[in-house]
Amino acid sequence: MSIVTPLTTGPEITPKQLSASAVAKKKLSSPWASLAAIVIAVLWTIPTFGLLVSSFRPERAIKRTGWWTFFSDPQVTFDNYKAVFGADGGVNMADFFVNSLVICIPAVLIPLALASLSAYAFAWIEFKGKNFLFLAIFALQIVPLQVTLIPVLEIFVKLHLTGTFWTLWLAHSTFALPLAIYLLHNFMKEIPAGLIEAARIDGAGHVSIFFRVMLPLLTPALAAFGIFQFLWVWNDLLVALVFAGGGNEVAPITLQLANLSGTRGTAWQLLSAGAFVSILVPVTVFLLLQRYFVRGLLAGSVKG
Amino acid sequence: MFNTASTTPGKLLQMLAALLLFAAIMGVILFIAGRLGRGKNGDKWVGYIYLLPAVLMLLIGLVYPGLRTIYESFFDAAGNAFIGFDNYKTIFTNEDELTVLRNTVFWVVFTPFVATAVGLVYAILVDKSRMESFAKALIFLPMSISFVAASVIWKFMYEYRPDQGSVKQIGLINQIIVWLGGKPVQLLIESPLNTFLLIIVMIWIQAGFAMTILSAAIKAIPDDIVEAARLDGVNAWSMFRSITLPSVRPTVVVVLTTIGIGTLKVFDIVRTMTGGQFKTNVVANEFYSQTFRADNQGLGAALAVLLFILVIPIVAYNIRQVRQGA
Known part of the structure; x- marks a missing residue:
């Protein structure tokens, strides 16, 4: 391959099609x-x-x-899959599958709705203490979950909520808020101010602007964070162990898989099928909505 | 409605009820906001009421618990007697805890660098290739599955069968060792090898994240720079060193620190694969064991606070680098 390619090579190699890495790669001699x-x-x-x-x-x-x-x-x-779904093996993946869904849906929708409201306030409403509050919520992103678990558990005990889905819904929703507010705020800031001003001149209040102007424009951002949160909650083990570890009634599928691996670590016929049942939903969601997920990742994400 | 639901219809009903209750609360908030918006200084009050639910939840569910845990880290196992910094002293002097710290250092040093390196190389290799999106999906897929499922997948890779005449290996790694003429190894028991084998699982998951972010950064390098370098006839290595790498450097820092923070807090892999035995324990798993197994709440709290403290320099470095880049 010649080192210097003249600009007039032909229409198929226009400069625009070559990125730095493409050139690097070409020079690395393609087969290798x-x-x-x-x-x-x-x-x-x-x-x-x-x-x-x-x-x-x-x-x-x-x-x-x-x-x-x-x-x-x-x-x-297909016996392995029959065994993990069947009740007699004691694996009961179907029940835990339902639990995971029941946990995930509210744990995605609630923070999404609350965070959009907050993000809207931060992006488009003027009020005292706004910058300080925003910075504080931004900073909360770095708080590790571990720091909060025991006191939150104590609160749930006082409220008699232990062993119910409410613990998981509330915990996941709260933990998601800092990142969700930050991401959605960044998306909302990008919407041209003219649109909001025009709506205000037409006499629209913040409630109708939120629904009529913001939400439709924000669908990709909401999808991005929604998928993010869905995968996070579906794949979570720590929160589930702490708040639903006591009984099987509300435990998600990851917890059951972890238990199975702990108690029957050599039962590979169950573990292999169980693992695939548990990753079926996240992988499908990911493959279908990869575009949004990647956008969410690119928007900058430090979570935990 | 606040009881434990135990049948599938019961669970679904409870979920529906919870969503309706939440919708009702949202309705009330929006109604009040609509009313307040008309008054004098209306905007300000709409802002406050929009923030109210999130701020309340964060105060109760994140700020108070965080402060409470810091407070409790100065108390003994039962949480009754104030013992000053003794829990922290234990972490830095007890032999088992020192192993935990050593392993955590291994995790945080190796995972981000190897995952980022693999992600960067792969992103460059597949950039603009014919099967780019398929090739990327292969590496990226592990990102979407749980740490638990990933651990099960890799535990199977590392599976060991004793070295006896007719017994065949069922784990691929040991089979390769046998094919190469070696004796099978109890991979997850041999320390410190086992810690590195667990780190590989995290690298396997995070490389896809690194690749996705870096690939976007590579595509954002301006064409004219690349073209100029190309006309100067630079070779592949200097193209990488003087164009690609400097251009994506700020992104590399973000990726490194993000993976570093995630790695610090990972406990699912250790718990699922070895349970923290055979000297593979890390801070995040030790926190769980001390708090919930050993019932040593004070030490558990101190370990959680340690995680928090360890995150701060990484984040500070990240912010400084991003500022300098801007």
């Missing part, structure tokens, strides 16, 4: 670059793939031979 990319991709995919294959192999086969023997001796069964 492709090989390196493929090696990383394979390394990253194999662990999941191995467990996925195992979840469809019979128990005897899983325990006696490695999953790679599947290719020389393919045996397929």
Whole structure:
């Protein structure tokens, strides 16, 4: 490959199509670059793939031979999935699946609604102490959950809420607020002030501006944070352990998978199928709404 | 409505009731805001009422508990006697706790750098390639699954079967060791190897995050800079060193610190894979064990506060770097 490519190479390589890394990559001589990319991709995919294959192999086969023997001796069964859903194995994934959904939906909608109101106030209303309050909420993002758990648990005990979904709904909603307010505020600030002023001149109050002007424009931002929060709550273990660890009645699917791994760590026929049942929803949500999720990530996110 | 729901219809009903109650509260807030908005200084009051629910929740659920935990970290196991800094002294002198601290350092040093390096290299390699979005999804997918599921996936990779004639390995890593002529290793028991094997799980999850953010930064590098360098005939390595890397440096800092903070607080992986045994414990997991297993609330609180303190320099560094870049 020539080092200096003249500008008049032809229409297919216009300068706009080449980014720094594209050039770097070209110069790295493509075959090696492709090989390196493929090696990383394979390394990253194999662990999941191995467990996925195992979840469809019979128990005897899983325990006696490695999953790679599947290719020389393919045996397929759905028994593992039947076992994790069935009541007799004591795994009952279906119940925990319902719990996870019941926990997630309010734990996403409540902070989303409250944070949009707050973000609107911070972005478009003038009041005393605004900057200080905003800075304080921004700073709260760095507080680790661990610091808050015991006192929050004590509050729930006093309110007789322990062992109910309310603990998880309230805890997740509260913990989500700082990041949600910060992100939504950034999105709202980008909306042209002219739009709001025009609505004000037409005599609209902050309530109708919020609903008629803001919410429709904010849909992508709400989707971005919604997915973020959904994955966070669905995948959470710590909050679930602390507030729902006592009984199985409200525990989410991650908690059951963790328990299964702790008590039946060698029952790979159950663990493999159970793991895939638990990641089915987040992976689907992610694949369908990847665009919004990435946008949420890019908006800057430090959570925990 | 505030009881424990135990049947599926019961659970769904309770969820519906909770959502309706929440909608009603929102309705009241908006109604009051609508009324206040008409009065003198109306705007100001609308602002306050919009903020009221969030601020209340944060005060009760985050600020008060945080302060309370700091206070409790100066008390003994039962939370009765004031013992000054003794809990903190324990963390920095007790042998087990020192192992916890050492492991946490390993986690926080290795995870961000390796994950970011892999993410950056991969982002450059697949940039503008034909299968870019598919290639990215492969690396990014681990981000969407739980730490628990990721731990189960990797525990299976690390699975060990004793080295006896007819017994076959079912974990891929040990099988590779055997194929290469070695003897199978109890990977999760061997210290300090096991800590690094757990760190790999976190790297596996976070590399996708690093790649996504850095890929966006790479695409934002102005074309004319790249073109000028290209006309000067710079080679791949100096293109990377003098164009790509300086351009994405501020983003690299953000990615490093974000992963660093996340790593500091991760406990799911340690808990699921080893339960903190075999010298793999980290601060976040030790916090959980001391608070809920050993019933040592004072020490647990001190460990939580330590997590908080450790986050602060990382965030401060992040803010300083971002400021300098701007």
